[in-house]
Amino acid sequence: MKILVCISKSPDTTSKIAFSDNNTKFDENGVQYIVNPYDEWYALVRALELKETNGGSVTIATVGGAEDDAVMRKALAIGADDAVRINAVATDAYAVALQIAEYAKSNGFDLILTGKETINYNGSQVGGMIAEALDLPFVSLASKLDVNGATASLETEIVGGVQSVEVNIPAVISCAKGMAEQRIPNMRGIMAARTKPLTVVEPAAIDTLTSFESYELPAAKSACKMIDPANMDELVELLHNEAKVI
């Protein structure tokens, strides 16, 4: 089974969020990039587990520039066999998805896995877009994934609960919490990652449909009003009359 895992980078979750150039650019000063947690903890690790039981290979793909190689090496250290970087700026989800679809078209994967969302743009867009571009089924927000022959069995999040579904592969699947346990790369993995193949492929000509014009930080909260723990009637009164939420 050939599995493709789409990997993006995201700022370390504790990064200070700030903007530069008149609030038009994310300020990367002092920001550490990590593999987007959903891509790493769930999509990649589950792909490796499936390879370990069913055989096959796990390729990771990123749309990005040379600065993304470091993050790709981290994903290789966790156990992917090889990496492909599509050498284009990740302008918007549409462009990213179509680049990956172009690459996937000529390489025949049985499964294409993405994370649930990137934690910087939170779009949850790329997976569904790849699926449409390849005319494949898309199972979104899967929390369980098993493959038996040509059939994948999954559990997915639905509003307030879960559902079990089956789909024939090839298919595109976005991976959420529950699918696998995080793996910490060991020294051997890190050493091996240095020599694993990281192929750079040139991008196809693809349009961009959206662009981020500017950013804003939320207004600072006014100071927190402290309430006597013995006086919950006062809190209820404030929630009703002042905050008007109950």
Next chain:
Amino acid sequence: MSTLVYINSRNGLAKNALEAVTYGKKLGQDVVVITTGNAEDAVLAKLGEYGASKVLVDRSVTNDDSQQLTRVISKATETTGANTIVFSHDLVAKAVAPRLSVRLKAGLVAGAIAVPNGDTVKVNVFSGKAFGNVKVTSATKIISLLPNSIQPEAIGSSCAVESFDGEAGTANIKLLDTKVPEGDIPLPEAELVVSAGRGLKGPENWGMVEDLAKVLGAATACSRPVADIGWRPHHEHVGQTGVAIRPNLYIAAGISGAIQHLAGVNGSKVIVVINTDSEAPFFKAADYGIIGDAFEVLPRLTEAVKKFKSSN
């Protein structure tokens, strides 16, 4: 030109569906709603009150298969000549809107939180720690509205409901089983949420959280470690890697307020924090703070709410 609004009417008209129609109306064009499934005409006609001029319903599609829904909405876009398609950014939209974007080559704004300013729409980015203004450059636009960003506004009267053949084709995903715990308020839609963290010491102490939620009519939530150690079900986990919510009221007991937790809840209108530690970072994000033991404060708050409810 018109605006097409997709709503999921599987469980009647949910609040987020009314929000989407209201939002569609605010775009200033004629609003047509497209839906699938078995909701009664009389129910769907009510969408007229929120600004729809017509509801199209394809009754041949009874599940939420993303390929079928994409075909139906795409056909409806063609039929109505819509240049804007609005979704509520729920789990179904997260599967369908991206597909539609590729099919129609229409730029998608995912997670909009306000009415557009020209071609630019405001969204949450960095897990709610900032906002971004996204410009759509394609002729057709798709906007997926974050639930609880605007209030539904009833302004008109009921509208016509027409059956529609969206040429849905077949579903590739076979639905085997659905588990929705009964009686629970789904977290993403809840207006009031009571949440607790590791400060509660163990799953046996969640009775106090549930009691407060019950008297308020609130949903329950938890921090990530609490779901990870199995004290609470995974779907209750809020934060950067869990569900992102934006209720009117979020009450957090025994949660420290780590940045990854805040990322999922800082869109809440009002935050109440109960913590024994006056230095807990959560107080910086709170509107009302109580320095105290959750084991005493929660039952006391439950009594106070009960008293308030019985006298109002």
